[in-house]
Every structure is written in C-alpha cells, then in structure tokens.
Amino acid sequence: MAKKKKEHKNKFLKYLNRFLLLIVICLISLIVLKSNPSLQEKVYKTVFQNNFSFAKINDLYEKYFGSSLPFVKEEEEQLVSATTLEYQKDEKYKDGVKLTLDSDYLIPATSSGLIVFAGEKEGYGNTIILQRPDNVEIWYSNLDTTSVSLYDYVKAGATIGAAKDNTLYMVFTKDGEYLDYKEYI
Numbered sequence: 001m002a003k004k005k006k007e008h009k010n011k012f013l014k015y016l017n018r019f020l021l022l023i024v025i026c027l028i029s030l031i032v033l034k035s036n037p038s039l040q041e042k043v044y045k046t047v048f049q050n051n052f053s054f055a056k057i058n059d060l061y062e063k064y065f066g067s068s069l070p071f072v073k074e075e076e077e078q079l080v081s082a083t084t085l086e087y088q089k090d091e092k093y094k095d096g097v098k099l100t101l102d103s104d105y106l107i108p109a110t111s112s113g114l115i116v117f118a119g120e121k122e123g124y125g126n127t128i129i130l131q132r133p134d135n136v137e138i139w140y141s142n143l144d145t146t147s148v149s150l151y152d153y154v155k156a157g158a159t160i161g162a163a164k165d166n167t168l169y170m171v172f173t174k175d176g177e178y179l180d181y182k183e184y185i
Helices: 002-035 037-049 054-065
Strands: 089-093 096-100 106-108 113-121 125-131 136-141 143-146 159-163 167-174
Touching: 002 037, 054 113, 113 136, 125 143, 125 159
Parallel strands: none
Antiparallel strands: 089 096, 096 167, 106 159, 113 125, 125 136, 136 167, 143 159
C-alpha cells in the first residue's frame, strides 16, 4: 500500500513539474512578445497567416515531454488497425483518388497527425482532414461514420471511420497545392 502511495505521489509530482514548466515557458513567451512588437508581428503572421503545423508542435511536445493528456491511457483512447490502407481499385477523382474498399472496412490513418477539419466538403461528402507534422494534409472523404473529432491527435493506424458505399475519396495537399496520391498510398 505504501509503495502505491509513493508511486502516485511521484506521478503527481512529475505532472506538477510539467505543468509548472509549461506556465513558466508561456509567461516568458508572453513577456518577450509584449516587449518586442516586431517579433510579435512575425509570430502573428506565422501562426495566423501561414499554414502553421500544430501537428509538428504536438510531435515535438510528445518527443520531449510525453503525452499531452497525461491521465488518459492511449491504448484505450483509439482503435488501432493496420497502418496501410487496403483497397481493391483506385481511380482519379477530382483533385485526388477514389478508392474501392471491402464492405465494413474500418479506415486507418495512414500517418500520425492532427484533425484540422471535420464536416461536409462539397463534392466529397463527410470529410476528415488530418494534418501531418510535415504540413501535408490528408482528406478522408465520403465517410459514413467517424471515430475521431476535430483537434484530436491521431496516431498512424488509428481508426478514422468507415466509408459510405465502400468508396473512399482521398486528397493530399501541401501549402494549398494538390499532391499526387500515388506517393502517399
């Protein structure tokens, strides 16, 4: 019993230290930005006007500090399947590709990233957009059901959802330019 208490105390202190470090970093950043208007303008342009990769920030955070959600076990958080997308047929569709899947196939995330859009896209239907750390955005469209929400961080292989009528539309973009899907699937 004493060993468990000590273990819980150590975990609590570890998370408290992380939290305090985060507060110190935020305060220092705010003070520096407030005192330097030119730096403030550069940061504003980078975050709000350019295509800023929050997935890259999350990857860096997890690399040095661990999970951003310390009390949630990742194994229970997401369904995981194969990291490769299995399909019978692929053909060009608008700016991406149309894939024919097996019935009741659960679609895996082809790479890790942050969900930056969840909703309807004209011509594509129900769509999830995953932003990878390298700023490549992957659209998973024509979804019947989804198992992720906006701003979720998804690991490669985690289940995105299921396609409607066994058809999945995928689009790959980077900095507003459409990419050749053959390089990514």
